[in-house]
Amino acid sequence: MRNFINFQTDLLRAFVSVIDLGAYTKAGDALGRTQPAISLQIRRLEELVGAPVIKQVGRSLTLTSEGEMLLSYAREMLRLNDEAASYFNRSKIAGVLRIGLPNDYAVAFLQGVITEYTSQHPGISLEIHCGWSADILDRLRADELDLAVAMVNNERSQYLSRSWIERPIWAAAEAARFDLGTGVPLAAHPEGCAYRARMIQSLDAAQIRWRVAYTGSGIAGLQNAVVNGLGVSALTRYTMLPGMRVLDDSDGFPALAEIRVGLFYKHPRLSDAGIRLVNHIVARLDEAGVSGDPVRRPIELDRQ
Structure with missing residues (x-):
């Protein structure tokens, strides 16, 4: 007969609380337990895992490889547990x-x-x-x-908790045409923006000249700059507007990093x-x- 290992949600909650709050005592305060009680729960969890999940390096605590993997499962299990509890406790939200x-x-x-x-x-x-x-x-x-x-x-x-991949796309005004030999005008957020960095990296790798023709921190301003033909920009599929078109390798524009x-x-x-x-x-x-x-x-x- 198969022996099942059951991960109790109270142990997983203690583990996630230590990670999210950054300390055993803070986790204990949030859960109404003492620091030794939280430490005991972590040890019981490690017995179920069969390996340490948190290790101490100097004065810091670091997740082990098993702890990193467990954290992903623990978040999902607690999310589903709390979703079920919320369903059966239909108090006004x-x-x-x-x-x-x-x-x-x-x-x-x-x-x-x-x-x-x-x-x-x-x-x-x-x-x-x-x-x-x-x-x-x-x-x-x-x-x-x-x-x-x-x-x-x-x-x-x-x-x-969750992550997903976005592949930025080149966006330009429908009627806009660009001569890559003379350089590409860019509409971009200020330095430090991941989308701006990917545009520059992509064009530099393809040895295509560029210049920043518009810069602004708001997405609306960036969209308006593209629609009005001031420059091309890296957007997501959710921020494309009527009046824009996607540029790709057929237009001479290299793919953008995800x-x-x-x-x-x-x-x-x-x-x-x-x-x-x-x-x-x-x-x-x-x-x-x-x-x-x-x-x-x-x-x-x-x-x-």
Whole structure:
């Protein structure tokens, strides 16, 4: 007879809380337990895994390779557990949710998904904060946001729940024509933008001259610059507008490198309304065929 290993949700919740809150004592405070009790739960979880999931390096805590893998499963198992609990506890969902979105998503697919959710739950108020991904993640880390969508890079994957790939596309006005021999006018966000970097890298690799003809931090201004023929830009399929066309290799434009985008949140900090919103976003991503696996990177924590 097969021996089943059951991962208790209380152990997984303690594990995710330590990771998301950055310390054993903070996890204990959030869960109403002492630091030794949280440590015991982590040891019990490691017994089930059959290997350490967190190791101490100097004064810092680091996830082991097994811990990185477990974190992905744990987030998903807790999300489904809390979704089921929320379904059978049909109390009115209300409150304020603070959401961070990068500039390119502020008027696109995910804003529609989020506002759709609030229309179904009129007791929820939204505070949407738009900005650069690094700033958004800093605000999430400081508990100024409940959840965030941001670009994923190699260094900042803490709090990552889901990620998916976006392939930027070259966008130009329908009637615009460009002579690659004289240089490409670009409409771009300021330096530091992942889309701007990919345009420049792509053109430099193809030895195509370029110049920045328009720069601005807002997506609306960038879209207007493209529609009015001021320059070409890297957009997503969700931010293409009527009056634009896609440029590709037949136009002499090289492909742009992909961008990984992620959904970030601190599970122990989320209210029932926040958990339901996360489930709503994940469901819509699955329906759209854009959801994927989290990028697993080492995360350093402080033991407190």
